[in-house]
Amino acid sequence: MRKLRRHREAIIAGLTGVVLTLVLTFSLRFADNHTIRDQLDAELYALQFEIRRELQSHMFGFTWISRQGVNGPSWVDEGETITSYYRQFRHLYWLDTDGQIRSVYPAGTEHPVALPDEARYWLHKFNHGVRYLIAADGLSDHPADLLLVVPQREREPQGYYAGLLDTNRLLHLITGRHIVEGTQFQVVRQSDEEILFNHGRNDILREAWSVGRVFQLFGETWYLELWPTPARLQEMRSKLPLLILIAGLLVTALISFVLYLLGVSRVRERMLQEANRELYDEIEEREKVEQRVAYLAEHDPLTGLANRNAVIAHLKSELLRLREQRELIGVLLIDLDHFKEVNDTLGHNIGDALLKQAASRLSEIQTGRSLLARLGGDEFAILVGDVHEQSELEQLADEVIHILDTPFNVEGYEIFITGSIGIALTQTGEEDAEEMMRHADTALYRAKDKGRNIWHVYSQELHDELSERLDLSKKLRYAIEQNKLTVFYQPQVDMTTRKIIGVEALVRWIEDDGSMIGPDRFIPIAEDSGLIIPISEFVLQTACRQLARWRDLGFTDLRMSVNISGRLFQLPDLTEQILYAIRSAGIPTAFLELELTEQVLIENSSSHTQFMHDMRDNGITLAIDDFGVGYSSLSYLKHFPINALKIDRSFVKDLPDDKDDATITQTIVSLARNLDIGIVAEGVETEEQAEFLIERGCTIGQGFYYSRPLPADEITQLLTQPDGLIPVKIS
Numbered sequence: 001m002r003k004l005r006r007h008r009e010a011i012i013a014g015l016t017g018v019v020l021t022l023v024l025t026f027s028l029r030f031a032d033n034h035t036i037r038d039q040l041d042a043e044l045y046a047l048q049f050e051i052r053r054e055l056q057s058h059m060f061g062f063t064w065i066s067r068q069g070v071n072g073p074s075w076v077d078e079g080e081t082i083t084s085y086y087r088q089f090r091h092l093y094w095l096d097t098d099g100q101i102r103s104v105y106p107a108g109t110e111h112p113v114a115l116p117d118e119a120r121y122w123l124h125k126f127n128h129g130v131r132y133l134i135a136a137d138g139l140s141d142h143p144a145d146l147l148l149v150v151p152q153r154e155r156e157p158q159g160y161y162a163g164l165l166d167t168n169r170l171l172h173l174i175t176g177r178h179i180v181e182g183t184q185f186q187v188v189r190q191s192d193e194e195i196l197f198n199h200g201r202n203d204i205l206r207e208a209w210s211v212g213r214v215f216q217l218f219g220e221t222w223y224l225e226l227w228p229t230p231a232r233l234q235e236m237r238s239k240l241p242l243l244i245l246i247a248g249l250l251v252t253a254l255i256s257f258v259l260y261l262l263g264v265s266r267v268r269e270r271m272l273q274e275a276n277r278e279l280y281d282e283i284e285e286r287e288k289v290e291q292r293v294a295y296l297a298e299h300d301p302l303t304g305l306a307n308r309n310a311v312i313a314h315l316k317s318e319l320l321r322l323r324e325q326r327e328l329i330g331v332l333l334i335d336l337d338h339f340k341e342v343n344d345t346l347g348h349n350i351g352d353a354l355l356k357q358a359a360s361r362l363s364e365i366q367t368g369r370s371l372l373a374r375l376g377g378d379e380f381a382i383l384v385g386d387v388h389e390q391s392e393l394e395q396l397a398d399e400v401i402h403i404l405d406t407p408f409n410v411e412g413y414e415i416f417i418t419g420s421i422g423i424a425l426t427q428t429g430e431e432d433a434e435e436m437m438r439h440a441d442t443a444l445y446r447a448k449d450k451g452r453n454i455w456h457v458y459s460q461e462l463h464d465e466l467s468e469r470l471d472l473s474k475k476l477r478y479a480i481e482q483n484k485l486t487v488f489y490q491p492q493v494d495m496t497t498r499k500i501i502g503v504e505a506l507v508r509w510i511e512d513d514g515s516m517i518g519p520d521r522f523i524p525i526a527e528d529s530g531l532i533i534p535i536s537e538f539v540l541q542t543a544c545r546q547l548a549r550w551r552d553l554g555f556t557d558l559r560m561s562v563n564i565s566g567r568l569f570q571l572p573d574l575t576e577q578i579l580y581a582i583r584s585a586g587i588p589t590a591f592l593e594l595e596l597t598e599q600v601l602i603e604n605s606s607s608h609t610q611f612m613h614d615m616r617d618n619g620i621t622l623a624i625d626d627f628g629v630g631y632s633s634l635s636y637l638k639h640f641p642i643n644a645l646k647i648d649r650s651f652v653k654d655l656p657d658d659k660d661d662a663t664i665t666q667t668i669v670s671l672a673r674n675l676d677i678g679i680v681a682e683g684v685e686t687e688e689q690a691e692f693l694i695e696r697g698c699t700i701g702q703g704f705y706y707s708r709p710l711p712a713d714e715i716t717q718l719l720t721q722p723d724g725l726i727p728v729k730i731s
């Protein structure tokens with residue numbers, strides 16, 4: 001249907017052309033038929049005229065003879081003369097007034113005596129000087145024959161000149177001379193419809209094409225009829241209608257074809273236009289996408305700030321420019337502290353809104369020579385050009401910390417968030433952009449490491465230190481794989497009796513050359529890298545097995561303390577791991593004590609609380625390590641199942657002289673006694689310290705005064721001392 005509509009013009013033109021051609025062809029054919037009929041009619045008229053003329057000619061001859069005065073039977077003697085001129089007479093007669101045949105030419109011809117009665121009746125009515133033509137019935141066997149009669153009344157003998165006309169022959173002669181080939185001609189007597197003459201016998205077109213004329217012959221009426229044969233008709237036909245038909249159809253086909261082609265080309269043109277439009281749309285769309293991609297390539301979609309790429313590109317060009325001008329350039333890398341918690345607790349929408357607000361605040365402290373960017377996540381950067389002194393960057397960092405200090409109001413939530421900042425300043429002038437970013441990142445790492453909400457400036461020393469850490473981290477991983485770690489044990493002593501009541505398991509890393517790397521160096525690295533998990537597992541299992549061995553030796557009262565790093569709380573199966581170590585070593589849970597830092601309690605997450613209750617439920621005791629150095633929010637002592645406090649050695653170190661430390665120590669001891677929990681003093685190095693502590697009520701101590709951390713076999717030796725008393729070396 002769509003196709004038909006598309007080529008409507010071609011179809012209309014085709015139909016119109018065919019109709020017009022047919023109408024024109026039929027009109028011409030109609031006119032042609034008319035012309036042919038007229039022509040046939042004219043031919044028939046001409047024939048009729050010829051017949052009449054021939055008859056008149058014969059009559060004229062007859063009349064002329066009658067006027068010559070030759071009449072009576074003697075006139076037939078002139079028959080030869082007459083018939084030589086008028087050859088169509090069969091016989092000549094002289095009739096008397098009664099119609100009796102008195103003489104006949106040629107002589108000897110058989111003939112009736114008189115004319116038939118009907119003819120004779122007519123004879124009596126004929127007048128002198130008039131010529132008559134009557135049917136020759138009774139005189140001739142040929143129905144078409146006519147009898148020409150001229151009355152003679154003026155001379156004697158009176159009578160009639162009569163000539164029997166061979167009409168058939170006459171008609172033959174006429175048609176032979178005048179009729180066109182292929183034309184069929186017929187003479188019919190109307191009275192009895194007898195065919196008197198016909199020329200040609202082809203009746204095919206008679207009904208459709210015959211033309212007729214009525215020819216009056218005295219009492220006789222002839223009907224002359226003429227029609228063509230198919231061949232004659234074909235000749236008569238004009239070629240024009242056929243030519244018009246062919247030409248019309250050809251022209252119509254041509255026009256329709258041209259219109260069809262135009263339609264096709266119009267459709268193609270439209271399709272092309274559509275394709276062009278789609279192409280333009282696509283190009284436009286692509287340009288938009290490219291613009292968007294170009295924008296996104298340099299911008300952060302959330303805040304609209306520049307992104308990392310833009311910072312790097314800008315930094316590169318600034319470094320190039322400033323290198324020539326010998327000026328400095330600085331980078332501040334800002335990381336929002338604990339932003340992940342906002343995301344985790346309040347959802348990403350709030351997190352995003354917070355980032356936008358933070359970006360907006362940071363924009364306020366931008367200067368004309370700086371570029372603020374969001375590098376991703378909660379990390380922002382400020383690129384500062386034309387720096388003269390490091391203090392300018394430090395001042396800017398202070399401003400950042402200050403501006404973040406006010407709580408954010410995000411969708412009804414009041415959110416406190418701080419920022420840690422790493423600062424990098426061009427040192428040699430030869431740094432590249434990536435290097436500057438790395439420096440700022442290193443400084444940021446340190447700022448976070450130092451407790452966050454502070455800034456730190458990158459230095460070569462920091463770089464060296466962190467490189468060493470990285471190096472140590474690699475080595476530590478290798479050491480764990482190669483079983484280079486071992487566990488030492490430091491006795492915990494009842495300071496009043498000097499009896500060893502327990503030991504603390506302390507990990508040691510012994511190098512191939514026998515040198516030792518202290519845990520204070522590698523434990524923080526292990527905590528950062530996650531290596532603390534396999535280390536802790538190793539220490540716990542080793543310590544439990546060692547306690548089992550000592551118990552087998554009979555030291556069944558000995559207790560084992562093991563340090564639990566805060567990082568271990570990320571393990572979902574920490575409780576199971578501890579219970580597994582205890583069970584596989586086959587020791588009672590009551591003899592294992594876990595030392596936790598204050599930080600673990602301060603974080604106060606539900607998983608931490610659950611862990612501590614699980615431990616208590618399984619009979620494992622918990623001690624707070626390094627008590628007093630942290631936030632010392634004492635409320636957790638009430639809420640958590642803590643069994644003992646370990647006074648940090650920093651408070652013990654200057655006892656008994658340092659009044660503050662003495663007061664703190666006294667306070668911690670009182671607190672533990674009031675809460676009815678155990679108390680252990682760490683770092684006891686002198687007898688005075690031990691006495692001071694004993695006097696204040698702290699009877700359990702651990703420190704070099706009694707023993708340094710030792711390998712298990714050396715501890716076994718100590719345990720097997722007489723009375724189990726620990727010998728104290730006084731240096």
Ligand SMILES: Nc1nc2c(ncn2[C@@H]2O[C@H](COP(=O)(O)O[C@H]3[C@@H](O)[C@H](n4cnc5c(=O)[nH]c(N)nc54)O[C@@H]3COP(=O)(O)O)[C@@H](O)[C@H]2O)c(=O)[nH]1
Pocket residue numbers: 490504505506507518519520523536539563564565625626646649682683684685702703704705709
């Ligand atoms: N999570 C784990 N932490 C561990 C493990 N092993 C050790 N550590 C922690 O490493 C820090 C350093 O430990 P270390 O070098 O072993 O030092 C211990 C003692 O040697 C030291 N100490 C004991 N008495 C004295 C003393 O009189 N003077 C003095 N200067 N130092 C002394 O104290 C450390 C034990 O402290 P604490 O654990 O707080 O009781 C240290 O923080 C360890 O906790 C481990 O396996 N896992």
